[in-house]
Amino acid sequence: MTALTPLQSRPADAQPFSTVGNVRQCYERLLQGPDDADKQAVAQAFLQPCLEQAGALPQEMPDDPAALLAWVEQHSADVALQYADYLERRKNGGRREFFTSKAHALYFLQSVAPTKLVDGAWLYGVLKHWHDHRFEGLLCTYLEELGDGVPAQNHVVLYRKLLAEHGLPDMPDIDDDRYLQGAVQLALGYAGDDYLPEVIGYNLGYEQLPLHLLISAYELSELDIDPYYFTLHVTIDNASTGHAHKAVQSLMQLMPMEADRESFWRRVTRGYRLNDLGQGSRAVIESFDLDRELLDMLERKRPFGQHMHSDYCKFEGRTVNQWLAEPGQLEGFLKAMQGKGWIRRHEDPQNSRFWTLIEGAGAAMFGVFSPYEKQLLHDWIAGDWLDERGRPGARRSHGVAHEPPTPAQDxxxxxxxxxxxxxxxxxxxxxxxxxxxxxxxxxxxxxxxxxxxxxxxxxxx
Structure with a gap:
């Protein structure tokens, strides 16, 4: 599902993607509309600077393709040991190591959505080779990403359901860089004929089982977020019979027998390093700052609420509309509400009058905040109270019920x-x-x- 190595930020001297606009624009152009020559051109123009950046990154793969399978198997064994160590730490009373709160976990789900919603897209171009047995491993991987046409197993269907369950948008307004990996995957899918070695290399990197996937699934479940999308990838990305193994087999099947194998391998390794562009899952998780995320959310909503409140209630001599009239005042407004007792930090949010205005039967501001926005407010108000409550209760079993075939009336x-x-x-x-x-x-x-x-x-x- 991701590269073996930690995902790194782009080099400081990385070339801009000026030929195709910003990254999100490229992502949307490659995702929307019919397959046509223009989309192929956009894909190639986008990939060129990406591959130049990838070529400048450290090379982690073995020099000899024959050593690849043992290398992948060793990585899988290392991940298993690291996860066992994590479980031991948790068993001995250790706190969650990824997600400090449910809001933190939802932030992560939203931030990686542009990549998850095009899961497998880098292999789209291999479909035209369905009659060539050498592509069987890549084809099988792509079709399994699509759930073999079964809704309950289609990875994008699963992730859309996960987002919808928590009120998270499909196309979030997030940093442009977080659309980068999704754009790379889409571009490889449309330029696959010209970049087959790079597609193979990218597939090798993306289909290895990473430690963060295992820990994420464990901690999402603790926070009452269904981890099925993630646990599904734990099983299918295994190095024994799963996508990681198929990735190695596919390389061996498609390596030239007499042509320039060295050049082909160099391109494979460069494709592998495409996984290292942009922010990876760990970097996204570590970037969360609850105070900043809360203030950013409130600032986005401020223009819609600045004329919607009565002048009955004042905080430090100013009405709510006055607090919302200009940008940059929300931190002071939150402090003013704390001073008046409307927000009681580090307690059960039910003790805060402000929280009862937005949540619960008859709440005066019902519907003003999305589920994610309410979670941010809840976790910010609760603060240390969440930690004092100790570890969550027993982890519950999750899964997705098998769905019947699509009805023909569509x-x-x-x-x-x-x-x-x-x-x-x-x-x-x-x-x-x-x-x-x-x-x-x-x-x-x-x-x-x-x-x-x-x-x-x-x-x-």
Whole structure:
């Protein structure tokens, strides 16, 4: 699911992506709209500076491809030992090491959403090689990322559900850099024919089991956040039979037999290092600052509330509307509410009058704050009170119920079925392929297309 090495920030002298606009614009251009020549051009223009940056990063892979499998297996063993050490620390009373609060965990889920919502996209380009047995490992990995067309196993469907459960947006307004890995994945998917070694290398890095995935799943469950999306990847990314193993097999299948193997391998290693661009999961987790995140959230909402309050209540001689009239006053406003007793820090939030205005039956400000925004307020008010309550209760079992096949009444499903009717199998495969793109595969017709693609692939071989 991620690189073996800790993800690093871009070098200080990294080239800007000026040829295609900012990173989020590139991400959205590659995700939206039909597959066309312009999208291919955007992908190639975006990848070039990324690959130059990746080439300047330290090389962690072995010099000899023959040593790769042992290297991957050793990494997996090391991660298992590190996780065992983590569990021992927790068993002995240690606190969570990633997420200080539920708000912190939701911040993480939102920050990595641009990458999770295009899970597997770097392999989209291999679909056209479905008839070539050498691509079987890469194809199998991509189709499993798509859940083989089963909604309850499709990774993007799962992550969308996770976001929706906690009121988090699909396309969050976050730092541009956090769209970088998603944009890299989309670009590799559309430029795969010209960058096959780089795709193989990226796949090698992304499909290794990282320690942070195991710890994240454990701590999300403690915070009453369903970790199924993460635990699913723990099982399928294993080095024995899972995606990590398939990644090594695919490289060996696709390495040239007599052509310039050294050049091919160099490109593979550069593709691997694409995983190291931008902020990784650990860096995102460590960047959370509850005070800053709370103030930023309130500042974004301030313009919508500055004329909505009566003048009945004043804090330090100023009305609520006056406190909200200008930017930069919210920290003082929070202190003023604490001074008047409306916010009682480091206590149960139910003891704070302000909290009862936004949460609970008959709350005067019901609906003003999203679930994530309320969690920020709750955890900020609670402060040390959360720590004093000790460790959470027993961890509960999580999972996603198996869902039935997509109903045929969906208009895109009906249209796709009509389009396929009477077509030869090879022609059907061409029609189905665009529906397996990052933009489409998690939608009803995309799920149907995935199942039909798998059926035809098996029948035609």
């Amino acid at each position: 208009p895109d499903v009906q249209n796709l079925q009509q389009t396929l009717r009477g077509k030869a199998p090879d022609e059907q495969m061409q029609i189905l392929t665009p529906w397996l793109s990052a933009r489409c595969h998690s939608h009803p017709a995309g799920l149907l297309a995935t199942r039909r693609f798998i059926e035809l692939k098996s029948a035609l071989r």
